[in-house]
Amino acid sequence: MNKNNPVAAIFPTHTAAANRIINPTTHWVRPAFAAAALAGLMALSVSAADKKPVVDPRADELLKRMGDYLGHAKFFSVSAEVWQDIRLSSGQRIQAGRTVELQVRRPNHLRAEVHSPRRNRELVYDGNAITLLNRIQNFYGTIHTSGSLDEAMDVASERFGIPMPLEDFIRSDPHKDLTQKTTSGADIGPVSVIGVACEHLAFTQDNIDWQVWIENGARPVPRKFVITYKDEADSPQYTAIFSNWDFATELPDFVFHFEPPAGASKIKVQEMKTENQAHKTEEK
Amino acid sequence: MNTNAHFAQSFPVAADVRRRTSGSKSRALPPPHVGGYRVWAFFRHALTFAVGLPALLVALPLIGAEHGGAPHGGGARPAMSAPRPAMVDRSSHGSIRHVETHVVEHPVEVRHEPEHPVETHREGTGRHEGFVHHDVDVDIHRRHFWNDFAFGRRFAVLPFGCLTLQIGGVPYYYDDGIYYQPAEGGYQEVYPPVGAAVPEAPDGAIAIDAGGQTYYYAGGAFYLQQPDGTYAVAPTPIGVVVPELPPGAIQVAVKGTVAYQFNGIYYEPVFVNGVTQYETFMP
Numbered sequence: 001m002n003k004n005n006p007v008a009a010i011f012p013t014h015t016a017a018a019n020r021i022i023n024p025t026t027h028w029v030r031p032a033f034a035a036a037a038l039a040g041l042m043a044l045s046v047s048a049a050d051k052k053p054v055v056d057p058r059a060d061e062l063l064k065r066m067g068d069y070l071g072h073a074k075f076f077s078v079s080a081e082v083w084q085d086i087r088l089s090s091g092q093r094i095q096a097g098r099t100v101e102l103q104v105r106r107p108n109h110l111r112a113e114v115h116s117p118r119r120n121r122e123l124v125y126d127g128n129a130i131t132l133l134n135r136i137q138n139f140y141g142t143i144h145t146s147g148s149l150d151e152a153m154d155v156a157s158e159r160f161g162i163p164m165p166l167e168d169f170i171r172s173d174p175h176k177d178l179t180q181k182t183t184s185g186a187d188i189g190p191v192s193v194i195g196v197a198c199e200h201l202a203f204t205q206d207n208i209d210w211q212v213w214i215e216n217g218a219r220p221v222p223r224k225f226v227i228t229y230k231d232e233a234d235s236p237q238y239t240a241i242f243s244n245w246d247f248a249t250e251l252p253d254f255v256f257h258f259e260p261p262a263g264a265s266k267i268k269v270q271e272m273k274t275e276n277q278a279h280k281t282e283e284k
Numbered sequence: 285m286n287t288n289a290h291f292a293q294s295f296p297v298a299a300d301v302r303r304r305t306s307g308s309k310s311r312a313l314p315p316p317h318v319g320g321y322r323v324w325a326f327f328r329h330a331l332t333f334a335v336g337l338p339a340l341l342v343a344l345p346l347i348g349a350e351h352g353g354a355p356h357g358g359g360a361r362p363a364m365s366a367p368r369p370a371m372v373d374r375s376s377h378g379s380i381r382h383v384e385t386h387v388v389e390h391p392v393e394v395r396h397e398p399e400h401p402v403e404t405h406r407e408g409t410g411r412h413e414g415f416v417h418h419d420v421d422v423d424i425h426r427r428h429f430w431n432d433f434a435f436g437r438r439f440a441v442l443p444f445g446c447l448t449l450q451i452g453g454v455p456y457y458y459d460d461g462i463y464y465q466p467a468e469g470g471y472q473e474v475y476p477p478v479g480a481a482v483p484e485a486p487d488g489a490i491a492i493d494a495g496g497q498t499y500y501y502a503g504g505a506f507y508l509q510q511p512d513g514t515y516a517v518a519p520t521p522i523g524v525v526v527p528e529l530p531p532g533a534i535q536v537a538v539k540g541t542v543a544y545q546f547n548g549i550y551y552e553p554v555f556v557n558g559v560t561q562y563e564t565f566m567p
Contacts (some may be wrong), residue, residue, distance in 0.1 A: 121558075134560050139542075141555045157382050162558035177381045208383055216474065227378065236366050266541040268527070268562075269555040271466045 020194065051229050055185035059201045060189065061214070065176030066220045075105040077246040078221075080166060085236030093234060100165040100240070106172070107148045109256040112165050122162070124258045131258040132162070134270065140260055141269040148172065163270040166240060169222060180213075181205045190216070193223040207231040221245045297496055428488035428504030433531040440470040451477050461486030461503035475547040476505035481516040485509075494524045501536030504530025504546045520549045525556055525563045538567045 032197040079098040087093050098202035100115035108127040114120070120135035130152060131139040131217070134283040145155045150171050156162040164170065171177050179185075188200040191213065207232070260266070441465060442457050449463075451455040456477060457464040464481065465472040489502035500507040500515060506524075507515040529551055533544040544551040544562065551562040 005389045010486075084378075123558075132555055132558055134555075137553070138559055139553055139555075139560055151451070157379075157557075160558070163379055163382065166378060167382070171381070180381070181384075202456065205380075205383070206379070210380060227380065227383070229383075265553075267542070267555060267560070272557070 001241045007242055013092050036223075051256070053179070053182050053184060055179070055182060055203070056187050059185040059187040059203070060150070060179070062199055062201060062214055063178060063185070064175045066212070066214045066222060067173060067178065069220050070169055071172050071175070071248055072100070073104075073106070074249045075103075075246065077101075077103045077249060077251070078242055079244040080240045080242050082165070083239040083241075085234070085238070087234055087236065093236075096266070102166065102170065103251050104149070104170055105256065108146075108152065109251070109253075110149055110164070110170065111256055114165060123162070124256055125155075126253075126256045126258065130156055130162075130270070133258070133264070135259070138261060138264045139265050139267045140258075141267050143269050159271055160269060169225075177208075179203075194243070196223050198223050219245070219247075319432045327470070336414060337398055428461065428486065428502070429459070430486055430488075432533050433462050433503055435532055436472055438467055438470055438472045439464075442471055447481055447482065449482075451479050456480060458482055461489075461505070476503060476517045478517050478519055481510060481514040482507075483514055490527065492524060492526065494521045499524070501526055504533070520547075520551075520564055521567055522564050525554065525561050527561050 022110040026080045045110065078101075080102070081097065081098045082100055083095045085093060086096050096116075098114055098119065101111075101113040102116075103111040107127070110123070110125040112123045114122075122131075122135060123134075124131045124135040128144070128146055130143040130145060131140055132142075143156065143160060145152055147155075153164045153167055153171065156164060157167070168174055168178055182203050183205055185201065185203040188202050188211075191198055191200045193213045194284070199215045199216060200213050202209065204210075207229070209228040211226045212222050213226075215221050215223050221242065223242050225242070229236050230240070288544065317409075356374050424492045443459045445461045446457040448466065449458055454477075455466065456474070457471065463474050463476055465474045485500035486502040486505075486506050489500035489507065491500050492499045493505075497508060499518065500509070500523065504516045506520055508518045510516050529544050530546040533551060535548040536550070538542050538550060538552075542553065543565075550567060552564050552565055553560050555561075
């Protein structure tokens with residue numbers, strides 16, 4: 001019997017437990033710091049692992065299969081319906097739509113047409129020049145360049161700020177370009193896109209998430225493509241739904257020959273401004 | 285009566301502590317009476333602190349980042365406290381490869397609250413509800429009051445709420461981007477007079493940086509904010525690219541090239557980021 005502690009006399013175990021709590025350095029601090037050390041090491045290991053993309057091998061395999069199929073195709077045509085989230089100045093969110101028609105003949109021919117009720121634009125690359133046409137206002141402009149499709153698209157995008165519609169699927173190695181900055185990827189599973197059985201893949205990057213739905217079977221083409229811009233207010237999305245994939249109809253030279261429409265005016269194509277550089281223009 | 289069980293019912297937390305700490309009894313600790321125990325215990329505690337504290341300091345920000353803090357070591361700031369991302373205008377929308385290139389600030393558009401009424405107040409001038417979005421690929425068109433400007437158009441009465449201005453001793457009237465002067469039988473729309481100062485830039489004016497200054501472009505006029513807070517019509521800067529023509533600009537040919545003319549200034553169409561815009565010039 002503990003004469004000095006009446007509680008201990010009644011609840012000896014309680015007293016022992018209380019003593020352990022009162023003497024923290026001997027009992028609970030050690031496990032706490034051990035746990036913190038363990039958490040620190042785990043976090044460090046997770047951080048180190050973060051530097052490597054975590055892509056489900058199945059998702060990567062399917063994406064590679066799609067990329068190889070498109071990249072090795074000598075020529076193809078495809079249509080896409082594109083929807084883009086827009087936030088109006090009022091704050092209301094809407095979707096703006098347009099259709100894109102692509103005709104690709106590797107290694108250096110491309111025709112892209114973008115239609116919508118208010119816009120009608122065309123971009124043609126024939127191996128020697130990229131020509132832009134604004135059909136509504138009947139203006140066209142030319143950028144003199146040569147090389148492969150990849151090189152021409154780089155010139156258009158990086159020097160003139162001209163986006164090639166759905167460029168990622170036109171380039172020679174779509175898998176490589178699509179996965180350059182991927183941080184994770186997963187095979188979400190099978191799903192149907194407009195009646196076509198597809199496999200749904202989802203990937204992440206620092207600023208965006210993106211998804212692609214690849215047709216099952218012998219023709220692994222993309223059927224749907226979504227980019228979510230995480231770095232923009234309200235995380236708007238860009239959605240493309242593909243149709244009319246055609247790998248059989250040949251695309252002769254005349255498809256990529258640009259003939260200005262009657263009454264069309266040739267205008268300058270302005271090169272992108274860089275800091276400390278006055279803007280340049282591709283002369284008419 | 286089992287006093288321990290009774291205590292556990294009355295003080296479950298203490299009982300839990302007891303359960304979790306009871307396991308330590310089986311550990312082979314040196315008995316307290318053994319000489320050198322205090323030194324050994326001190327050494328163990330010091331080691332625990334030395335390893336645990338730095339690890340904890342490293343772990344906290346990383347754990348914070350995992351749970352929505354700023355990515356990649358940006359600290360453990362909660363995601364909700366981060367500022368909203370800026371509205372950006374990607375010329376590369378739809379491209380993964382170029383997702384991080386050509387991201388520029390979205391053109392700033394002056395927007396008044398409440399917005400100017402949309403009703404038609406003039407004969408023969410249909411007003412359209414819509415919106416302008418300067419993303420080139422987007423088919424949204426927002427019309428503003430000054431979109432309906434037509435030089436010389438006459439009215440019997442002025443719009444309600446017009447401002448009265450005196451510029452060089454000449455009377456003008458102003459309403460949200462459109463200027464009027466007295467004319468036979470009433471008033472007529474006139475070009476924006478340089479020097480006119482109005483309390484605010486017109487609704488829908490677009491901020492354009494040129495020559496180290498920020499102009500507000502609306503209705504074919506370039507406004508500059510004045511030290512007193514008003515916005516004054518400035519001479520049109522030459523070599524500036526604007527996303528849309530002034531309302532009522534007339535197509536002309538200059539040296540065989542298509543151009544547009546408005547108030548003595550010429551606008552040459554040019555593809556910028558693949559989209560038709562207009563650069564001011566003087567032939």
